[in-house]
Amino acid sequence: MKKLKYPIVMSLALAFIFIGCGDQRKSSNGALTSNVADRVYVAPGEHDEYYAFISGGFSGQLSVYGLPSGRLFKVIPVFSQDAEKAWGYNEETKPMLNTSHGFVPWDDSHHPDISQTNGELDGRWVFINGNNTPRIAKIDLSVFETTEIIEIPNSAGNHSSAFVTENTEYVVAGTRFSVPVPQRDMPISEYKGNFKGALTFISVNPEDGGMNIKFQLLMPGFDYDLSHPGRGNSHGWFFFSTYNTEEASTLMEVNASQNDKDFIAAVNWKKIEEYVNNGGGTMMPANYAHNVYDEETHTGTSTMKKEVLVVNPSEVPDAVYLLPTPKSPHGCDVDPTGEYIVGSGKLSADLTVHSFTKMLAAIEGKKYDGDAYGIPILKFEDVLAGTVSQPGLGPLHTEFDGKGNAYTTFFISSEVVKWKLGTWEVVDRQPCFYSVGHLMIPGGNSRKPFGKYVVAMNKITKDRYLPTGPEVTQSAQLYDISGEKMELLLDFPTVGEPHYAAGIAADIVKARSKKIFELKNNHHKYGIQSDADVRVERNGKEVHIYMSMIRSHFNPDNIEGIKVGDKVYFHVTNLEQDYDVPHGVSMIGANTSELLIMPGQTETFVWEPKQPGVWPFYCTDFCSALHQEMQGYVRVSPANSNIDLSWSLGE
């Protein structure tokens, strides 16, 4: 027996060695690296580990992908009309796209950011900016729908947004273009000194996420490019990168690139908040839309607001400082500890990193290098933490893995570069295909990044996919960053321009996800609770149809007594209470779109019949074995006929 003991021990030891090797293989980047396809493969029926919210850029929407698979789950309509979900077409969501310029059914959506509690992602809401007609939208992650949009007055090119503070106290909306405030007719050549840049702080109600413009800081007429909140020690501050500190207004590529250093503006928002709470600031006439979608009435309402509180930085001394940063900085990214502020000078050969501690010391010592319109400029050397020397060409955006490393995209040299905070040495670089813009590490804009993957978003793809004519898909690329070296795992095509993204562990969001709308909580003005409420009513030339839908019929399915020239409102309630059983409805000749109605929800569309006849309507979402039979007719008679209104089902 004794003899046998050793071989057992030996084989156990061997087994441990092999197990140990197996584990090592996973995390190393050696020649034995397993097939990358395995590492992005999510088997049928299994879930991705992360959600990625990637903005649609000029599509105006926000798309939802899974990581690591890169599978597209949903395109959430935000600023652009979307026939797929009737967004901006049905009566409930038309108010959501209202602005002071009227109904604006498009925008340029750039920077999503996920709400935080104590500096960590809480998965409640995503905020995103509309650049063109300045707006901020809030998407509720229990339903993945846009539930609020607020327009930003005194602003133009709402670019340095929508980023949230550590407890989602504020979401900011910084203007890219400075403009006359208030807007007025004046010579463009008199830009300098006359135009203003509004940095808007929108407070967020911690209960329901309700947004409200708390104050606008009227800054000098620079271009405000990107922004990031402080966190940890620097919580209470917000940092905005600027370009065109020259205040040029023509041939910007030359005239806005003259100064050797532009600024990162550091704003002590807590100080301004205190000032405002004590009655500071000036109420100024304004005109902007605030659109709110109510989950119980399933209806959006648009309210025009008439004034806004503005603050001139000189009113609050010690609240705003300028940090000189070479050269036309784009990203201004704060590391998870809140100490380092990375300024990516697009035209600079180096990356500039400022120190928050040094900044406070410089402010304390009042060692200023002059001022701009009364705002103190700190000395470059006094606030500099360090420089990443010649890391690449055209730095844009930096994110952090929470392990002391930073990852920066370089547009011109088309790569992601990994470097170390504190030592400023470059550790690794990986090419991007091609012309990478922003990048994203899930939780990157928080105190607790999930440092497993980075997603790079590329502007150009050339040969990466099958050609689709002159317009080729834009793309994202997924890198594994769990090891010392980055590793490219996956290309995946994206919607519109994948401008910027935010990511979060799937479990945080999944737990809050809604399956249906409770029918009994449906308080839609035209909603019904059961088939007993089904009816058709005439009010002059308006006809209101209170219709229900359930597998596999509409009630009523036959309607007569409609006349040419009538304005017919279909108010359709989905009586289902089962997960993932929406129904659709569409009407021939309707000038809007179909409706896609979730269980327990009511939606309305308008149909104005122009010809007599018997016109069918049908369900547009394959809902059951008898989906094809889910249909009905409306009889339309000439305008002068006297056929009574009648409706029926099964007769």
Added chain:
Amino acid sequence: MKKSRIIMALAALLPLLLFVFPLWKITLEAPQYPTPLGMYIHINDFSDANPHDIKNINLMNHYVGMKYIPDAIPEFKIFPIGIIITTVIGLIIALKANHKWFLYWFIMMVLVSTAGLIDFYIWEYDYGHDLDPKAIMKFTNPDGSVMGFQPPFFGSKDILNFRAHSYPQLGAYCLALGIALGLISYFMGKKERN
């Protein structure tokens, strides 16, 4: 007090737990229902295993012409009264009567429960066989007869795309334990006298 009387009293009281715990559960599994549909049968009520399950069972069942599961059935009035009466009788017996009565109570409970189960079976049979002649989908058995959709009385069974399970729940176990204790108290009472 004699132990047998305490056990008999316990036997009489246990069925009251039917007012707390469900009697039976019917579960329907299908690929498109990762969370199976289910309904509990209580002594005085049907209830959803998950919100809106009964509504969704009705929606599925209407394809083959089955009636909607009613909000209430007459048994919901009769059964609770029956249980209360048998409990009262059991308690009186426990306090006053000869141990032989414990046995009579046991026999009565077996008879009453059997009647209840037969009633449940008849209801199930009717629910699964009395189909709307205008049903959207009609299925026949291999022998040509009209297919019924009766859930299993006890156990598991395939019905078209569903696998149906029908099993007693805690309430039923309490009832069964009560009945069994009735018999045990009879034997204990017998022993105590000897």
